[in-house]
Amino acid sequence: MAKQLTLLDFQERFPDDRSCYCLIRDRRWPDGFVCPKCGSKDAFLLTSLAYTYACKECRGHTSVTAGTIMHRTKLALRVWFWAAHLMATHSNGISARQLAAQMGIAYSSAWLLEQKLRRSMIDPSRDLLDGVVEIDQTEIPFHDNDAPRSPLKTGKILIIEAVEIRDRTSGKAQKPKPRGSKYLDTLSGRCRLAVIPSNEKPNIHAFIATNIAPGSTLISDGHASIPGLEGYRHDPRVIGNMAAHIPLQWIHRVFALLKRWGLGTYHGFRREHIDVYLNEFVFRYNRRYYRHVSFETILGIAAKHAPASYWDIVGQNNPRKGITMTRQRPRRRKTAEGMREDGTGPYSRGKNPKSSDDGTSR
Numbered sequence: 451m452a453k454q455l456t457l458l459d460f461q462e463r464f465p466d467d468r469s470c471y472c473l474i475r476d477r478r479w480p481d482g483f484v485c486p487k488c489g490s491k492d493a494f495l496l497t498s499l500a501y502t503y504a505c506k507e508c509r510g511h512t513s514v515t516a517g518t519i520m521h522r523t524k525l526a527l528r529v530w531f532w533a534a535h536l537m538a539t540h541s542n543g544i545s546a547r548q549l550a551a552q553m554g555i556a557y558s559s560a561w562l563l564e565q566k567l568r569r570s571m572i573d574p575s576r577d578l579l580d581g582v583v584e585i586d587q588t589e590i591p592f593h594d595n596d597a598p599r600s601p602l603k604t605g606k607i608l609i610i611e612a613v614e615i616r617d618r619t620s621g622k623a624q625k626p627k628p629r630g631s632k633y634l635d636t637l638s639g640r641c642r643l644a645v646i647p648s649n650e651k652p653n654i655h656a657f658i659a660t661n662i663a664p665g666s667t668l669i670s671d672g673h674a675s676i677p678g679l680e681g682y683r684h685d686p687r688v689i690g691n692m693a694a695h696i697p698l699q700w701i702h703r704v705f706a707l708l709k710r711w712g713l714g715t716y717h718g719f720r721r722e723h724i725d726v727y728l729n730e731f732v733f734r735y736n737r738r739y740y741r742h743v744s745f746e747t748i749l750g751i752a753a754k755h756a757p758a759s760y761w762d763i764v765g766q767n768n769p770r771k772g773i774t775m776t777r778q779r780p781r782r783r784k785t786a787e788g789m790r791e792d793g794t795g796p797y798s799r800g801k802n803p804k805s806s807d808d809g810t811s812r
């Protein structure tokens with residue numbers, strides 16, 4: 451695991467957009483640029499568009515950020531890099547309002563930036579939990595965005611959770627014991643969380659099947675919806691008058707952390723996007739012993755996360771889609787030297803007849 455970069459190291463390593471671009475390019479194409487449309491390696495860098503390659507074979511243009519979570523971004527790459535670094539190194543994460551203030555960008559940009567970064571926090575190829583796993587449900591309060599203090603607009607979200615038990619001395623997965631035995635000297639391993647619509651069997655069975663490896667031992671509070679699941683060993687505990695955190699200590703510790711985190715960093719969860727916040731919590735929890743996770747993981751440069759637009763994230767259709775807009779002012783493009791209006795650069799169409807031959811204009 452690489453050493454964590456301090457703020458000064460980070461500033462030195464990424465002083466400008468060019469250094470950010472070089473890192474993305476080297477990660478995406480370690481052996482040199484390859485055109486994603488035709489596979490040709492014969493390409494050159496455009497000066498009229500920022501960090502964009504033009505293929506000599508098919509004449510296609512490919513931006514280094516195309517197809518990543520930074521797809522078609524209007525923010526400077528440095529803002530993305532700094533935001534990913536802050537999200538990765540702050541032990542509790544950072545709210546959009548704090549990020550907006552630190553970066554000098556609008557709250558709406560900071561919110562969308564964080565939503566996109568959080569989508570990289572889930573690893574599509576992650577392994578299932580195994581060994582001895584505690585499983586339980588809880589309710590967490592949420593409040594409505596528009597009426598944060600109104601008691602009428604609040605409610606509870608039902609969350610299901612699973613957490614692995616590990617042996618404290620070896621740090622490895624705990625070996626299952628006979629039913630009802632106590633597990634002493636343990637540690638918690640990885641955890642998984644999900645929102646479920648109700649406590650009914652199908653919801654709980656679906657969560658177990660997608661998150662826990664068959665053959666594992668499930669320790670629960672004896673909830674009636676767990677029995678009947680094939681391929682798992684069930685070890686229910688009788689809670690009775692006992693406080694529930696005594697027989698199921700790890701799961702209740704994680705629930706307590708989740709609730710405090712939601713209140714502390716986000717001043718309470720909202721019902722919308724709750725899945726994304728749960729993913730962020732799981733991401734941080736599962737990496738709590740090596741917090742300085744690489745900011746590259748969060749930028750998703752290597753994992754190839756598909757880009758999500760604002761409309762994908764809010765789950766609505768773009769109301770302007772398909773409507774032809776009349777441009778009021780000349781189009782502004784981000785070029786390698788900064789922003790410029792169409793028709794003002796040295797390579798704009800019409801002014802320099804050579805430009806259409808070398809592919810620098812469409």
Ligand SMILES: [Zn+2]
Binds near residue numbers: 486490505507510
């Ligand atoms: Zn090509």
